[in-house]
Amino acid sequence: MGLPRFGRPNPKAEERGGGGNGGDDDRKGIPISPNLYVANCGPAVGLPLDAIASVFRRFGQVKGVYAADDSGGRVIVCYGEESSAGAALTAFHGRPCPDLAGRTLHIRYSVLQPTTTSTSQSQSLPVCLTASETNIPGLHLLPDFITPMEEQELLAAVDARPWISLAKRRVQHYGYPFCYQMRNVNTKQHLGELPSFVAPVLERISSFPNLDDAAKLSLDQLTVNEYPPGVGLSPHIDTHSAFEGLIFSLSLAGPCIMEFRRYAQGAWFPKAGSSADMDVANPDNCSNVSRRAIYLPPRSMLLLSGEARYAWHHYIPHHKIDIVNDNVIKRGSRRVSFTLRKVRRGPCQCEFPLYCDSQR
Ligand SMILES: O=C(O)CCC(=O)C(=O)O
Ligand SMILES: [Fe+2]
Structure with a gap:
C-alpha cells in the first residue's frame, strides 16, 4: 500500500507517444510499460489486492499490486515484463472480468511518478x-x-x-x-x-x-x-x-x-x-x-x-x-x-x- 510510485499516464503524453517504444503495439502512441493502471478494481469494490494479483498472475510474474490512490477503486499492477502487461491489457481492458466479480476493468499503461516521501x-x-x-x-x-x-x-x-x-x-x-x-x-x-x-x-x-x-x-x-x-x-x-x-x-x-x-x-x-x-x-x-x-x-x-x-x-x-x-x-x-x-x-x-x- 502506501503511496503509489506509478500513476495514470498523462493523456497528452499518450497522444505524443511519449515515454515508451510503442513500435510493435497496435495501440499506437500509448507508452508501453510493465506497469498497468487498473480502474474499477480494488478493495473499495470488494477486491483485495492479493486476489487481484492472483488473477493478473496468469499473464506473467506480478511484482506487486498497489493502491493507485486513496479511492480504493484503482490499482497499479506491476509486472516483471512489458509483454505480460500487454497481454493482460489486451485480455482485460473494457470487458467484464468473471474472476474479479464480473467488473469491467479500465486499464492503461502506467508511468513512473516523481519520487515523493513515503509519509x-x-x-x-x-x-x-x-x-x-x-x-x-x-x-x-x-x-x-x-x-x-x-x-x-x-x-x-x-x-x-x-x-x-x-x-x-x-x-x-x-x-x-x-x-x-x-x-x-x-x-x-x-x-x-x-x-x-x-x-x-x-x-x-x-x-x-x-x-x-x-x-x-x-x-x-x-x-x-x-x-x-x-x-x-x-x-x-x-x-x-x-x-x-x-x-x-x-x-x-x-x-x-x-x-x-x-x-x-x-x-x-x-x-x-x-x-x-x-x-x-x-x-x-x-x-x-x-x-x-x-x-x-x-x-x-x-x-x-x-x-x-x-x-x-x-x-x-x-x-x-x-x-x-x-x-x-x-x-x-x-x-x-x-x-x-x-x-x-x-x-x-x-x-x-x-x-x-x-x-x-
Ligand atoms: O496487525 C494488526 O494489528 C491487524 C491484523 C489484521 O487486521 C488481521 O489479521 O485481519
Ligand atoms: Fe483485519
Missing part, C-alpha cells in the same frame, strides 16, 4: 492518539494493556514456534487456520485450544468494560502477524461470515499507524455495470471515503466492534516511519500483533448489509 499520505491525515478522537463507533484502544515483561514473554513464546512466511510478513495461526486466498477460516481444521501463553491476555480481555461476557470469553482463533519495517497490511474488512463481532488486536514490539476508511454506501460490491461502477471508474470522483488514522503503541490493545468492525476498512500503511503530531516515529525492527477473534458458526446478521458477505 506524505499520513501527513495529510491527522493521527489520533485515542479511539474517541477518531469518532468511529465501536473502536476502542487500551494503552499499556500488558506489561513490558509480559510483552517479552509473548514474543519469546511465538519466536519459539514455527512461522509461516507470506510474501512480505510472517504469521502463525492458532485455533483455526486462516486462508488468505478465501479470506476465511477453515472451520473443519481445528488446530486445538488456544495456546497457554495467551491465557493472561484472554484473562485481561474478560475484564474489558461494557462487553458481553460470552463474546469475550469464547475467543477461539489467534493470528500472530510479524511485520518487518516498511511492511503494512492491505485495506480490508475482516470477512463478516468468518468471524463474530469482536476483533481484538494486541500490538507488540514496534508501533504503527492504523488507518480506517469508510466507503460511501453503494460503492461496496455494486453489481457490474451499475452506476456505482462508473463512479469508481471516474478518476475525478474519488472523494467518497471517510478516513481516520490512529497510533497503535506497543502493548496497546485495539478492539474493533460494531461499526468499526463491520463497516470500516482497516489498513496499515507500508511506511518505515510515521508522522504523529509532527513527531517522526520509527516503526522499529518489527511489529508483532496478536489478533484474537471468535469463529462464526452461522451467517452474519449484522446491521451493515452493504459490507456483509453473508447478506449480499
Whole structure:
C-alpha cells in the first residue's frame, strides 16, 4: 500500500507517444510499460489486492499490486515484463472480468511518478492518539494493556514456534487456520485450544468494560502477524461470515499507524455495470471515503466492534516511519500483533448489509 510510485499516464503524453517504444503495439502512441493502471478494481469494490494479483498472475510474474490512490477503486499492477502487461491489457481492458466479480476493468499503461516521501499520505491525515478522537463507533484502544515483561514473554513464546512466511510478513495461526486466498477460516481444521501463553491476555480481555461476557470469553482463533519495517497490511474488512463481532488486536514490539476508511454506501460490491461502477471508474470522483488514522503503541490493545468492525476498512500503511503530531516515529525492527477473534458458526446478521458477505 502506501503511496503509489506509478500513476495514470498523462493523456497528452499518450497522444505524443511519449515515454515508451510503442513500435510493435497496435495501440499506437500509448507508452508501453510493465506497469498497468487498473480502474474499477480494488478493495473499495470488494477486491483485495492479493486476489487481484492472483488473477493478473496468469499473464506473467506480478511484482506487486498497489493502491493507485486513496479511492480504493484503482490499482497499479506491476509486472516483471512489458509483454505480460500487454497481454493482460489486451485480455482485460473494457470487458467484464468473471474472476474479479464480473467488473469491467479500465486499464492503461502506467508511468513512473516523481519520487515523493513515503509519509506524505499520513501527513495529510491527522493521527489520533485515542479511539474517541477518531469518532468511529465501536473502536476502542487500551494503552499499556500488558506489561513490558509480559510483552517479552509473548514474543519469546511465538519466536519459539514455527512461522509461516507470506510474501512480505510472517504469521502463525492458532485455533483455526486462516486462508488468505478465501479470506476465511477453515472451520473443519481445528488446530486445538488456544495456546497457554495467551491465557493472561484472554484473562485481561474478560475484564474489558461494557462487553458481553460470552463474546469475550469464547475467543477461539489467534493470528500472530510479524511485520518487518516498511511492511503494512492491505485495506480490508475482516470477512463478516468468518468471524463474530469482536476483533481484538494486541500490538507488540514496534508501533504503527492504523488507518480506517469508510466507503460511501453503494460503492461496496455494486453489481457490474451499475452506476456505482462508473463512479469508481471516474478518476475525478474519488472523494467518497471517510478516513481516520490512529497510533497503535506497543502493548496497546485495539478492539474493533460494531461499526468499526463491520463497516470500516482497516489498513496499515507500508511506511518505515510515521508522522504523529509532527513527531517522526520509527516503526522499529518489527511489529508483532496478536489478533484474537471468535469463529462464526452461522451467517452474519449484522446491521451493515452493504459490507456483509453473508447478506449480499
Ligand atoms: O496487525 C494488526 O494489528 C491487524 C491484523 C489484521 O487486521 C488481521 O489479521 O485481519
Ligand atoms: Fe483485519
